[in-house]
Amino acid sequence: MLYEGDFRSPPGRFALVAARFNAVVVDQLTAGALDALKRHGVPDDRVDVVKVPGSFEIPVVAQRLGKSGKYAAVICLGCIIRGDTDHYDHVAGAATSGIARAGLDAGVPVVFGVLTTDTLEQAVHRAGAKAGNKGFEAAVTAVEMVNLMALL
Template identity: 40%
Template sequence: MNIIQSGITNETASIAIIISRFNQFINNHLLSGALDTLTRIGQIKEENILKIYVPGAHEIPIVANYIAKFKKYNAIIAIGTIIKGNTDHFKYIANDTYKNLSKISIKYLIPITMAILTTNNLEESIERSGLKMGNKGSEAALAALEMINVIEKLKNND
């Protein structure tokens, strides 16, 4: 039986992080968690990390698609916060964003991990960006690191 699994360090990987400016207070905490994990745990060099800011979560997929198309980066981390309001707008933005990012990831064979919070209120967002519920930005970075290494092992296994 052959098994492929991998660690989370990779000193040569390049990662693009796309950050929504909408709900920036929360997203800055998610970004800090992701950067700390990438550099401290993953050993990624700062010069191998590209940060791209977009207006909101809905704009993340078009930038992810552009990045994925040119295969310059080993993974993409999407960071955003979508907080439920008084209408169903929240639901449509979240579903569309997640669905499109998944399609891009599969089409271009690039790991796209998501620290896009979809919460009922500001308190839940704060909890998931570094308090009670951990930091989802850090979790997305860990997943990206592992997936980069799994993909590399798959390529080398062919």
């Protein structure tokens, strides 16, 4: 038997956890995610947006939301841009593993929509300028995963 999610209007509420750091980029990711959810039949009143200081803080909030039983999926949005120190590596690694762990612990889709780029220009391109909007893509992934989980 083959199980695969689809893109029809999914049931349940959705949470977006969005970092305030690098807001010029993350706000565009958030707008893209909200647009994707709306286009897939999720009305605004079934979406909660939670702002956190930065990408490092996303996992603990995503885990809390996922475990609450209120949400079909949690979409994590942030932007980490490489700097002159190894701070980037620590934050990117912690955000990545923390978001994965949040999903495993919560048992609901917790979708990774955190940009990790070398430059601000790359981030802007991935937030809708030239390379599509990765926030939109994360929300579409959430829709597909919610529909898949309903089959399992």
